[in-house]
Amino acid sequence: MSKASSAELPKTVDPYRLAEQKIVLEGEIPLKALSRFGDSVYGFEDGAVCRVQLSFSMDSERRRMVTGELQASVILECQRCMGPMQKTLVSSFVLGLVTSDEQAQQLPKELEPFLTDDFSANLWSMTEDELLLVLPPFPLHERDECPAREELEAFEPDHSGDEPVKKSEDNPFSVLADLKTKKH
DSSP states (O other): OOOOTTBBBBBBEEEEHHTTTTTTEEEEEEGOOOHHHHHHHHHHTOOEEEEEEEEEHHHHHHHTTEEEEEEEEEEETTTOOOEEEEEEEEEEEEEEEEHHHHHTTTTTTOOOOEESSSSOOHHHHHHHHHHHHHOSSSSSOOOOOOTTHHHHHHOOOOOOOOOOOOGGGGTTTHHHHHHSSSSO
16 A cells, blocks of 8 residues: 555646646656556566656747656566566656647757647656656666676676686587588
């Protein structure tokens, strides 16, 4: 059960009204409620949340914007040892509020578009998109913390430890090389 004192971020808001009033929203989103994100990570602890701060504003040209920061602690799968690893995802972003693709194309390059309805924006979906964008494409433990460290060091050509470097005969693909050179 999550803490009762923590405020949950509203799911939907009128982002244009919030931008005109220069509102800052802070809150948490339960990670279990973000199914696309949940499918993309190894897992997370029970009750894990994404902490979110969103500042709604207008720039000098009256473009409505949302500046956000988020943080979530998740468990990813190390691509070296295939084991779980703890990682804190952090993102800072600035989005321009738009209601059409035409408006999105008119935004300056520094603003990513946030497509909304006229009076409604789903903050949870937007947060989930931002979390997906900051997922590392190839998560790895720190080298000295990885359980596969010893196996890796055995394959390194400049390895100067006690373990012998594996010879090419031990290569599982050497059988394929033999097949290639044999005549039928």
